[in-house]
Amino acid sequence: MQTIDIEANTMxxxxxxxxxxVAPEKKGRKPNHxxxxxxxxxxxxxxxxxxxxxxxxxLVFTAIPFIMSLxxxxxxxxxxxxLFESAFVGGKWFQSIFDTHGMNxxxxxxxxxxxxxFAIQLPIxxxxxxxxxxxxxxxxxxxxxFRVIYYxxxxxxxxxxxxxxxNIFKEDGTINQxxxxxxxxxxxxxxxxxxxxxxxxxxxxxxxxxxxxxxxFIAGLQSVSPDQIEAAKIDGANSWVILMKITLPALYPTIxxxxxxxxxxxxxxxxxxxxxxxxxxxxxxxxxxxxxxxxCKDAGNYGLASVGAWVLAFFIFIVTAIQMYFDxxxxx
Numbered sequence: 001m002q003t004i005d006i007e008a009n010t011m012x013x014x015x016x017x018x019x020x021x022v023a024p025e026k027k028g029r030k031p032n033h034x035x036x037x038x039x040x041x042x043x044x045x046x047x048x049x050x051x052x053x054x055x056x057x058x059l060v061f062t063a064i065p066f067i068m069s070l071x072x073x074x075x076x077x078x079x080x081x082x083l084f085e086s087a088f089v090g091g092k093w094f095q096s097i098f099d100t101h102g103m104n105x106x107x108x109x110x111x112x113x114x115x116x117x118f119a120i121q122l123p124i125x126x127x128x129x130x131x132x133x134x135x136x137x138x139x140x141x142x143x144x145x146f147r148v149i150y151y152x153x154x155x156x157x158x159x160x161x162x163x164x165x166x167n168i169f170k171e172d173g174t175i176n177q178x179x180x181x182x183x184x185x186x187x188x189x190x191x192x193x194x195x196x197x198x199x200x201x202x203x204x205x206x207x208x209x210x211x212x213x214x215x216x217f218i219a220g221l222q223s224v225s226p227d228q229i230e231a232a233k234i235d236g237a238n239s240w241v242i243l244m245k246i247t248l249p250a251l252y253p254t255i256x257x258x259x260x261x262x263x264x265x266x267x268x269x270x271x272x273x274x275x276x277x278x279x280x281x282x283x284x285x286x287x288x289x290x291x292x293x294x295x296c297k298d299a300g301n302y303g304l305a306s307v308g309a310w311v312l313a314f315f316i317f318i319v320t321a322i323q324m325y326f327d328x329x330x331x332x
Contacts, residue, residue, distance in 0.1 A: 111292040119266035121205035129213025151211035162275035220254035
């Protein structure tokens with residue numbers, strides 16, 4: 001009996017010792033768990049601090065103006081007084097643009113037409129850039145210099161370039177002086193007549209944009225497999241077949257990217273025609289859709305400016321959606 005009692009006491013003592021050892025371990029896990037949560041919260045806070053300037057900028061300069069412009073479309077807001085202190089006009093500004101007898105309808109749709117006319121430069125840039133890229137995608141001496149030369153106009157100041165071009169194409173500018181010396185008695189209104197403005201603005205945009213298109217096509221040509229071209233030549237394919245069946249399909253992603261981004265940029269054009277013509281042009285023949293928005297804003301009509309901006313945004317969305325739809329159908 002004494003032996004049994006001794007063994008029982010020994011087992012109880014051992015059990016109590018095990019509990020004493022386990023207890024500190026269980027108690028010690030809580031601080032580790034709490035510490036990990038503290039570190040995680042600290043990392044989260046530091047992350048938010050890093051991105052806070054961008055978040056604040058997005059809210060202040062994008063999200064809040066975005067919402068205010070949606071509301072301003074229905075108010076006669078002058079931008080000085082409070083938005084909700086202004087008179088509620090309902091769909092007045094929409095009628096002003098979309099009604100054929102609206103007071104701003106003719107001006108806005110003329111601006112949209114000018115915008116589309118100035119977008120003619122986009123396919124021209126793509127075609128010229130494509131053939132320049134093919135010509136310069138060769139291992140020949142000095143090709144890097146030519147690539148830099150063609151890209152220089154794209155990084156030059158829009159203001160400086162537009163002022164230089166205005167001095168060249170104005171009524172008594174360099175071009176008309178050369179034409180006069182060649183026997184042309186009457187100068188051409190490059191910056192006054194509708195055809196002259198369309199030609200001059202598109203020429204300026206081609207000159208500035210072809211370098212970027214060229215470099216993008218040169219980068220895209222690196223994805224064309226030399227083995228495929230060599231195999232096609234062995235099979236008897238000429239240069240035209242190689243271009244249409246191998247080169248262009250390989251460049252489709254580059255072409256699609258340049259066309260989509262270029263068209264979006266062209267529809268938002270403002271700087272070049274405004275600086276080149278020193279304003280909106282004769283009879284508003286240099287006014288674009290964005291110029292219309294600025295003109296309404298300068299006149300203190302923020303409601304009409306908001307409508308013009310949203311109509312343009314909706315038009316850009318529709319055009320981009322159509323492009324994406326056909327691209328997806330092509331992939332399918």
